[in-house]
Amino acid sequence: MELNQHVRDAMQFNTRLHVTEITGSETFVHLEHHGERWVGLIHGVHDLTLGADLTVWLDPAHVYLFAQDGSLAAPASYAVAA
Numbered sequence: 001m002e003l004n005q006h007v008r009d010a011m012q013f014n015t016r017l018h019v020t021e022i023t024g025s026e027t028f029v030h031l032e033h034h035g036e037r038w039v040g041l042i043h044g045v046h047d048l049t050l051g052a053d054l055t056v057w058l059d060p061a062h063v064y065l066f067a068q069d070g071s072l073a074a075p076a077s078y079a080v081a082a
Helices: 077-081
Strands: 011-023 026-033 036-043 053-058 072-074
Touching: 026 053, 036 053
Parallel strands: none
Antiparallel strands: 011 026, 011 053, 026 036
């Protein structure tokens, strides 16, 4: 997850920021997108405004998909190749 488009195929999502967690040199963000809660990791320490709208970008090669029961539905493409 990035705050700017970092690869040409990156997908843009408009979200609302609920919580941030700084862990060393990275920031975990807890977001809401169309009523769903997302958690993402952004490299770097970011001072973001809680409750604010936040545009994030996802590289499809780094996305894991999970079923409603929490089981892995599809791993990120780089993980399949590893």
